[in-house]
Structures are given as structure tokens and as C-alpha cells.
Amino acid sequence: MENNYDKNNDVHLSGKIISEFSFSHSAHGEAFYTFMLECQRLSSAYDILPVTVSERLLINNEAKTGDRAEIKGQLRSYNSYSEGKTHLILTVFAKEIEIENAADTDINTIYLNGYICKPTIYRKTPFGREIADILLAVNRLYNKSDYIPVICWGRNAKFAKSFEVGDNILITGRIQSRNYQKKISEEEVIEKTAYEVSVSKIEVFNDFIDEIQ
Numbered sequence: 001m002e003n004n005y006d007k008n009n010d011v012h013l014s015g016k017i018i019s020e021f022s023f024s025h026s027a028h029g030e031a032f033y034t035f036m037l038e039c040q041r042l043s044s045a046y047d048i049l050p051v052t053v054s055e056r057l058l059i060n061n062e063a064k065t066g067d068r069a070e071i072k073g074q075l076r077s078y079n080s081y082s083e084g085k086t087h088l089i090l091t092v093f094a095k096e097i098e099i100e101n102a103a104d105t106d107i108n109t110i111y112l113n114g115y116i117c118k119p120t121i122y123r124k125t126p127f128g129r130e131i132a133d134i135l136l137a138v139n140r141l142y143n144k145s146d147y148i149p150v151i152c153w154g155r156n157a158k159f160a161k162s163f164e165v166g167d168n169i170l171i172t173g174r175i176q177s178r179n180y181q182k183k184i185s186e187e188e189v190i191e192k193t194a195y196e197v198s199v200s201k202i203e204v205f206n207d208f209i210d211e212i213q
Contacts, residue, residue, distance in 0.1 A: 015039035114138035122161035168205035
């Protein structure tokens with residue numbers, strides 16, 4: 001069962017560590033740390049992604065800012081409560097980390113097998129580009145699920161607009177970071193970062209089964 005859950009959510013990253021390691025939390029006597037990983041896109045832009053890693057994985061992987069790191073793991077979500085509101089927080093949970101022999105080229109790939117848990121939002125930009133926003137629930141062990149925002153473009157968006165809540169979807173893409181401004185008051189605006197999965201390939205699970213039979 002564990003291997004099946006692992007395959008629902010599979011992340012492979014390679015890039016440069018651009019922050020110090022900071023303590024995140026402890027669980028069952030094990031400490032976890034977070035850092036930011038910079039991955040270059042084909043367009044030469046960069047995604048700056050949060051990574052959470054156990055102290056156990058760092059024992060034989062001495063890492064510092066500026067080092068290259070290769071990560072294999074999952075994209076996890078959790079709820080953060082502040083000012084009476086719930087915020088969805090995303091982080092890459094590292095199951096493997098390689099420093100000394102990390103890949104020389106930047107890698108940013110993710111595969112998800114999950115279920116549509118909110119109606120798909122389909123829209124067009126002022127220039128006519130089609131976009132669809134999906135919230136995907138991806139199951140993992142111990143009856144937990146990760147809720148992952150997914151964005152589709154062009155033909156994938158046109159395909160996704162017909163999806164219904166409960167549909168089982170397979171997605172291949174990359175994790176992207178996106179900066180935006182949030183208005184706090186008439187005088188104050190703060191810059192924040194959103195994380196989402198940008199889709200390169202999307203399939204309905206039933207259609208995928210038909211293809212391989």
C-alpha cells in the first residue's frame with residue numbers, strides 16, 4: 001500500500017540552495033528543517049520552492065547556501081491558522097536528498113494522481129488565453145490527503161473545464177512559484193508568493209485505463 005500512495009505524488013527537483021536551513025517542527029522525536037531551492041525554467045525564469053527535510057537525511061549530506069541539491073519526494077499541503085483565517089501551505093517533503101552528486105542541470109517535475117475536490121474554474125485572459133484552475137486532492141497514508149492547486153493552459157484548460165468534482169485525474173507538470181501583491185489596507189500592499197502545479201499533460205484516469213487495455 002505504501003508504494004501505491006508514493007506513486008500518487010512524485011516530485012523530482014534539482015537546483016541551487018538559496019537560503020539557510022531553518023527549524024520547522026519536530027515529530028516523534030525527529031527534527032525537520034526548511035530551505036528554499038531555486039530551479040530554472042526553460043524560459044530562463046526561476047521557481048523558488050520551499051523544501052522540508054528531516055535531520056536524518058542531512059547527517060550524511062552536509063549542505064549550505066549555494067550548494068546544488070537533488071530532491072526526490074512529494075508535494076505536501078497543510079493548513080495554517082492566523083488572524084482567524086485558514087491558509088493552505090505547500091512544501092516539497094524530501095524523502096531523498098543528494099548534495100555531493102546532485103544533477104548538474106535543473107530539474108522540476110511532478111506527477112500527481114488525485115481527485116477533483118472543487119468545481120474547476122475556467123476563464124480567458126484579456127488576450128484570449130484559456131486557463132483552468134483545479135484543486136486536486138491526493139491521497140496518502142493514514143487517511144490523509146494533500147490539497148494541491150493546479151493550473152492548466154490552452155488545450156489542457158479547454159479539456160479540464162468539463163471535469164466534475166470526484167473525477168480521478170492524472171497530471172504531469174512542474175511546481176511553479178508566483179509572486180503577487182495583496183492589499184492589506186488603503187495604504188498597505190504586501191508581496192506574497194503562491195505555489196501551484198503547472199500542467200504539461202493531463203488525463204482522466206478512466207480514459208488512461210482504456211488506453212492501456
